[in-house]
Amino acid sequence: MKSLKAAEHRLSQPELQLEILNNGSETLKNVPKFGDKLRDTGLHPLKPTGIDIFQVNVGYMCNETCKHCHVDAGPDRKEIMTRETMELCLDAVRDTDIGTVDLTGGAPEMNPHFRWFVEEIKALNKHIIVRSNLTILTVNPKYRELPLFFAEHGVEVVASLPYYLQRNTDAQRGDGVFDKSIIGLQMLNAVGYAQSESDLMLNLAYNPTGAFLPANQKTMEADFRRVLKKNHDISFNNLFAITNLPISRFLDFLIMSGNVDDYMTKLVNAYNPSAAANVMCRNIISVGWDGYLYDCDFNQMLQMKVNSSAPRHLRDFDLARLNERTIVIDQHCYGCTAGAGSSCGGAIA
């Protein structure tokens, strides 16, 4: 499957995605503006609580082409962070209180400078998260060494697994993905991840395989733990329940399946003020492959850079000014405030 961008699909244009979410139908036109919802909750304008997590998207290339991917990642995406931009990242977080560097993609492991970058972040004594699709760990000998590399550098792995059964996982992520993901998880367990004598953290990211909200995080964690242990002898630490945001390929799915109005209505009706107060954009900064700064990875994919009053590129990184910025919002933000809320770390309310 090609990415939307490679297929020159109309939804590869961020401005069109936002136009659809705001005015794509009578229903969508009548959806309350997210900013008004925040105002009713006393959270407008939305401000940071202080940046704790420096999330770096090191490139949109991926070995998978998942149907829901908000990045529109895939093998045909060529956007890759250079070593020079990685050095700007290191300069930005050095000598700051930012404790965590969170590496995402695409498949971040496919960046040619990935291992060097992890080693340099480790040397700064920062906690490192790698968001892995798991299957990349199985594709060739170079990548099969990565579980041990992760373990040696104390990397926290957040692994994508939308469901504990093959049918649902493959329906979203592609044929054969579930079986390879199981092998990837077993490789991580084998080097000490999520083992009782080890502090190596392996967390799973579960997201709905369709146009519905995620189930209760604790309930699903218990299900995943029971089934993965019984069927595959796999252990993990925590499960993060993540809502699909109505952008990019998931928006394409919603439109093609006739679900976009109902899904947006569902998100709006499930607006949770407690979740809104804890949205991840309040304590994260997202860095694009080219060094531009965003409030979150979703805004990055919609090319909505941080507010113009703040520095917009790593070259001008200024933590104090970024902590004073106003967070940029639009209708897709309802995805993070529905129900128990959603973030890169799962439920937030």
Place this chain on the structure above:
Amino acid sequence: MSDTYYNPEDLAKFGSIGEFGPELSKKFFDYYGAVFAEGALSEREKALIALAVSHAVQCPYCIDAYTTDCLEKGSNEMQMMEAVHVSAAIRGGASLVHSVQMMNKVKKISM
């Protein structure tokens, strides 16, 4: 009036039944909410029961609502289909068990 007896958009208007009788409506929805809250049975178990009953009473609104609800409670297609088979088994069994009455009658009036 719609051209059909069932309109999918009416599902979202369920709450408006109080328009012609707010007191009873409120009592019903309070009860409804309490029934589906986590208790001795989990919310997921209750949603699966509701899905099965929806098929037994053949309510399209209920099937629509509880299909989504089951997925949002983390159930999968196999579990949901088994719940519907439970419904079908009870409905089928309810017919078949009456065949005992038929057989009794046959035996009574036959030589």
